[in-house]
Amino acid sequence: MSALLLCIDLQPIFLKAMPDAGRLLGRCHFAIEAARLLDIPVAFTEQAPQKLGPTAPDTLARAGADPVQYAKTTFSALADDAIRESIQSQGIEHLILCGLETSICVYQTAINAINADLQVTLLTDCLSARRPDDAAAALDALKRLGAYALPSETIFYSLLHDIKHPAFKSFTTLVKQYA
Template sequence: MLNKENTGLIVVDIQGKLTRLVHESNALVSNCEKLIKGVQALDLPILWLEQNPEKIGPTVDELSSLLSSPTGHQEPIIKYTFDGCENAQFVEAVKAANVDTWIVCGIEAHICVYQTAISLKRMGFEVQIVSDCVSSRELYNKNLAIKKLVNNGVELTGLEMCLFELVKDCRIPVFKEILVLIK
């Protein structure tokens, strides 16, 4: 089970025109918005990756506005390798976040999300892929990535499941904020 005291979020490469080409792109962006807002309400660390933004474009406005908002206070970590863990700045940020579990969302599931999640797992972190917050251009590739991730010890979760695991108790003040996001 996820625990808000030791969990953070990694947002992988939800950028430019590619975002609009992935399977069920509107649902992906909407779900990632809810996930980011929920994680921000819970005051968890968030790391944000962009793959070669000069060529692919920046993170889509819906998400970059949340991530760079006064509650977000961050800039993306730029990378050129598909695996975010090949980037020293990212690895440093992962370690500095002082959590042992990462929930991961982003695109493309079978490339950057897959490689980054596998490397995080190999570094000793618990990793959970938010299955309704990842996608690829082809559904087949998303499904293949999920299957390989699970076979390598990465867990699956969903948007609602992870947020409610992190909230734990309907009596805490942030519960109502999370509930509004889900409805």
């Protein structure tokens, strides 16, 4: 199954408004590096970057050389024709989502993905919102619609499946680094 880690709107201007920005960014960095380690492609969406600024270079750098960046004006990444067509053209079947804001852009992206018959996993420790109650309600609704909502380590250990996986040692080092 072809998966994509889609990092939604991790722009500094939005991070400043999050009550737990440092923790969130650290967990997202972990997820980005774990995805790369497991050869899962990583892409970033940016809400109106020409007005609100791009994703921070240190976050982008974790995705490797020339990370995929999608500018958008829609709240759902998949409501943007170019993003949706790019994901479809890659044969992506499973979106793994991190970023913000859980109750707005993450929620709408997940809804559109589910409606497009994509499997959706929400990395719960890699999501945030200005109002935690709104985020909790959005996550509950998405779970009822079939999205998986689990912490990033749970998901990446599941993808490793076995200590015999060639990336296991590197992954456990990464886990310790971001503990």
